[in-house]
Amino acid sequence: MTTGSVSPRRADTRRNHERILAAAAASLAETGEVSFNAIAKQAEVGVGTVYRHFPTSEALILAVYRREVRHIVDVVPALLEKHPPDKAVRVWVTDHLAHYMMTKKGLADALRTATASRGELPGDAFEDMLGAVATMLEANVAAGTVRPGLTPMLVMRAFGGLLWLDPNEDWRRDAASLADLLWYGMAAQPG
Numbered sequence: 121m122t123t124g125s126v127s128p129r130r131a132d133t134r135r136n137h138e139r140i141l142a143a144a145a146a147s148l149a150e151t152g153e154v155s156f157n158a159i160a161k162q163a164e165v166g167v168g169t170v171y172r173h174f175p176t177s178e179a180l181i182l183a184v185y186r187r188e189v190r191h192i193v194d195v196v197p198a199l200l201e202k203h204p205p206d207k208a209v210r211v212w213v214t215d216h217l218a219h220y221m222m223t224k225k226g227l228a229d230a231l232r233t234a235t236a237s238r239g240e241l242p243g244d245a246f247e248d249m250l251g252a253v254a255t256m257l258e259a260n261v262a263a264g265t266v267r268p269g270l271t272p273m274l275v276m277r278a279f280g281g282l283l284w285l286d287p288n289e290d291w292r293r294d295a296a297s298l299a300d301l302l303w304y305g306m307a308a309q310p311g
Contacts, residue, residue, distance in 0.1 A: 137173050139163040144184045154180055189245040192216055193252040205259035206266075210299050212256065217279060218295035222287045250276060260306075267308045278302050 143162035144154060154177045160167040174180035195216055199208040253272040260266035281298050285291040 136163070136165050136169055140165065140170055140173055140180075141184055141187050144180050145188060148181070148184060156180075186245050188220060189248055192220055193248045196252045196255050200255070200259050204265075205256070205263045206303070209256050209260060210296075210303065212252075213279065213282070213299040213302070214292065214295045218282050218285060218291065218298075221282050222285060222291050253279075264308055266306045270306055275302075275306065278305070 140159060140163045143159045146162065147154060147159055156167050156170045156177070159180075160170045163170070170180075174183060192212075196208075196212065199212055202208070203211060250272045253275050257266060257270055257272060257275060261268050279302070281302075282295060285294050285298075
C-alpha cells in the first residue's frame with residue numbers, strides 16, 4: 121500500500137539512505153573512521169546497499185557532513201520561534217554549533233582527508249550555514265538587539281573561535297563565554 125505518490129520502494133530507499141548516514145555519523149564520531157562493513161551492519165543493510173548509495177568513502181563523508189550541517193541549519197527557525205532573537209543566537213551557538221564541533225571531531229578529521237583533493241568544503245553546506253547566520257542576524261537587527269551592518273561572513277569568522285575549544289576541558293563553559301564575548305561585539309548597545 122502506498123501513501124500519496126511515494127512508492128514503498130522509494131520510501132525504503134530513503135529510509136536506508138538515512139540509516140546509512142546515521143550509522144556513518146555515529147562511526148565517525150566514535151572512531152573517526154569509515155568502514156562500509158561496520159556501517160552496513162549498524163544500519164542493518166547489506167554492504168552493497170551502502171556502496172549503491174555512496175560509491176566512495178569520500179562521498180559518504182561529504183553526505184554525513186551535509187546532513188550534520190542541515191541539522192544545525194534547520195533548528196534556527198524553531199529557536200527563533202521559541203526564544204527572543206538574542207537568546208536564540210546564544211542557544212544556537214552554545215547548544216548546537218559548539219556541541220556539533222565538540223562531538224564531531226572524527227568527522228572533521230575525515231572531512232579534511234575527504235576534501236584534500238578538492239581543497240575546500242562543499243559550497244552548498246557553507247552557503248546553508250551563512251543563510252542560518254543571516255536569518256539570526258536579520259531577526260536580531262529587527263529586534264534592535266544587534267547593530268546593523270554586520271555581515272553573515274564576518275559573524276561566521278568570529279564563530280571560528282569555537283574550533284579552538286578543547287573537548288577534554290569544560291568546553292560548554294568556554295563556548296558560553298565565547299558566545300558572550302561575540303554577543304557584546306555584535307550588540308546594538310554593548311554593555
